[in-house]
Amino acid sequence: MSTISIPDTQATATPRRPAARPLAVSYAGLDLKRQLRDKVGMFFIVALPAFLFFVFGMGDDESYGSANVAMYVMVSMAAYGAVTATTTVAGAAATEQTMGWGRQLALTPLSSLAFVAIKTAVAMAVAAVPIALIYAIGAATGSSGNAVDWLASAGIAWLGSALFAVYGLAICLVFKGENAASIASGLIVILSFLGNVFTPMDGLMLEIGRFTPLYGYAGLARYPISEGYLPMGAGHDPVWLLLANVCAWTVIFAALAVWGLRRRRERV
Amino acid sequence: MTTPALRATGLTKVFRGEGGETVTAVDGIDLTIGSGEIVAFLGPNGAGKTTTVDMFLGLTSPTSGTIEVYGESPHRAVVDGRVSAVMQTGGLLPDFTVRETIRAIAALHGRPERVDVVIERTGLGPLAGRLVKACSGGEQQRLKFALALVPDPDLVILDEPTTGMDVGARQQFWDTMRADAADGRTIVFATHYLAEADAFADRTVLMARGRIRADGPTAEVRAAYGSQTMTLRPPAHAVGVHGIDDAWLADVRRALAPLGITDLEVSSASLEAAFLALTGEEATR
Numbered sequence: 001m002s003t004i005s006i007p008d009t010q011a012t013a014t015p016r017r018p019a020a021r022p023l024a025v026s027y028a029g030l031d032l033k034r035q036l037r038d039k040v041g042m043f044f045i046v047a048l049p050a051f052l053f054f055v056f057g058m059g060d061d062e063s064y065g066s067a068n069v070a071m072y073v074m075v076s077m078a079a080y081g082a083v084t085a086t087t088t089v090a091g092a093a094a095t096e097q098t099m100g101w102g103r104q105l106a107l108t109p110l111s112s113l114a115f116v117a118i119k120t121a122v123a124m125a126v127a128a129v130p131i132a133l134i135y136a137i138g139a140a141t142g143s144s145g146n147a148v149d150w151l152a153s154a155g156i157a158w159l160g161s162a163l164f165a166v167y168g169l170a171i172c173l174v175f176k177g178e179n180a181a182s183i184a185s186g187l188i189v190i191l192s193f194l195g196n197v198f199t200p201m202d203g204l205m206l207e208i209g210r211f212t213p214l215y216g217y218a219g220l221a222r223y224p225i226s227e228g229y230l231p232m233g234a235g236h237d238p239v240w241l242l243l244a245n246v247c248a249w250t251v252i253f254a255a256l257a258v259w260g261l262r263r264r265r266e267r268v
Numbered sequence: 269m270t271t272p273a274l275r276a277t278g279l280t281k282v283f284r285g286e287g288g289e290t291v292t293a294v295d296g297i298d299l300t301i302g303s304g305e306i307v308a309f310l311g312p313n314g315a316g317k318t319t320t321v322d323m324f325l326g327l328t329s330p331t332s333g334t335i336e337v338y339g340e341s342p343h344r345a346v347v348d349g350r351v352s353a354v355m356q357t358g359g360l361l362p363d364f365t366v367r368e369t370i371r372a373i374a375a376l377h378g379r380p381e382r383v384d385v386v387i388e389r390t391g392l393g394p395l396a397g398r399l400v401k402a403c404s405g406g407e408q409q410r411l412k413f414a415l416a417l418v419p420d421p422d423l424v425i426l427d428e429p430t431t432g433m434d435v436g437a438r439q440q441f442w443d444t445m446r447a448d449a450a451d452g453r454t455i456v457f458a459t460h461y462l463a464e465a466d467a468f469a470d471r472t473v474l475m476a477r478g479r480i481r482a483d484g485p486t487a488e489v490r491a492a493y494g495s496q497t498m499t500l501r502p503p504a505h506a507v508g509v510h511g512i513d514d515a516w517l518a519d520v521r522r523a524l525a526p527l528g529i530t531d532l533e534v535s536s537a538s539l540e541a542a543f544l545a546l547t548g549e550e551a552t553r
Contacts, residue, residue, distance in 0.1 A: 020377055020378030023375040026371070026372075026375035027375040030375070033368075034361070096359075099359045104359065104373065106346075107353060108377055109347040109377065109378070
């Protein structure tokens, strides 16, 4: 037996403690703070979409649907920022699990479901940052539309970005390794072009773009303004098509995530 | 009679490889660890120590056999904060500070009041504001130990806890451990450093190829299998450039056999001898 003794007051004062419950909100707060501190991550989430907004049509007062072009571009860029945010956070969550932090968490009373809930909350909180910021820039630089345009588009862009949390998770579970999160956010740029988020498309590219994952989401976010009419007379998207796109990709990403998780478990 | 800290019966873990072949990592372990014991799990890499520890913690479920931690399932014991661990493969988040890491885990245990206690106990105060990625391997290991102390566990399991530490850090780590053991915690640690088992464990469990080869007070394990050794110098003509001549050694063996001497292998450290004999690793001839 050892002779050195430093009394641990916590240990001796309470022989059998009452069951403690995880303080999920405190954990989520710390995790959110850590995410917001990540300068490179936040550059892609906030600064890049703000810059693209500046390039593609900030202050363009040409009328478009119930708003103006500046507003249309603003919604697209806010949606792009929000999607990058959820992809990054969800991807990081998957990577954390494989880098061993998941094993630390497994030694706490936190359930897997609670972990997913915490990460979802953090992802949605981070997604709100680019939307708020870009809408603020838009409001200050001449984006104009009615109250419904502003509120509905922001709400749809924010809620819809959750789909890309599933996407980020799926990519990082299928392609394991540290680079998976970068692959996921990199692909978002390509999917944004194809999804008619950056420059308006027409012809064959538009026909192909309709089947890509950002198309339905961005179209829905702009629907309050455009009612489905595409810029430069490129056509019209009925709301069911946009919804079908979002539903189909939700199923695909969820299936991929489940498959990736199963494959990973088997390897253990 | 009090409930043992840990009780395993017929604990077995079989992994299935990609080609359908099976690997038995842990092969029918029976083990009871009483409250307050300090037990070393000694064995070479690949002996099944980490798999065994994972089963103790409920991170891996056994293929067969049972395991109880304080009479409960390992998962239940983890949820109740009765068992905790420093895991070899457990990771830290590089962009948390030391203090944030402890606060995060303390929040999940619902024990925010433990943050300052464990920082003080593990001497992490001066490092509290530092990012984890800026900490040395030894400092990160100390942080992992702090995380293990957060739930104020009755049983602490340490898997190769001093890996990556220099001699000074290792000494400091074990000093902290001793202080903790004095609180009456049960400590189980896996190691391949013989000296650590010798110096810190009351009881040593020797493991090799998934099985327990010896289990008893550290001194007894050493005595029973290491005993005393004899060194002799062979005559010059029997020693060539490749070492001692095999034919001459065979002569010596034959000559000694009537005296009841069964082996000529000679090792220096006593516990090391037990280790090598039991784990079947080839000693230098």
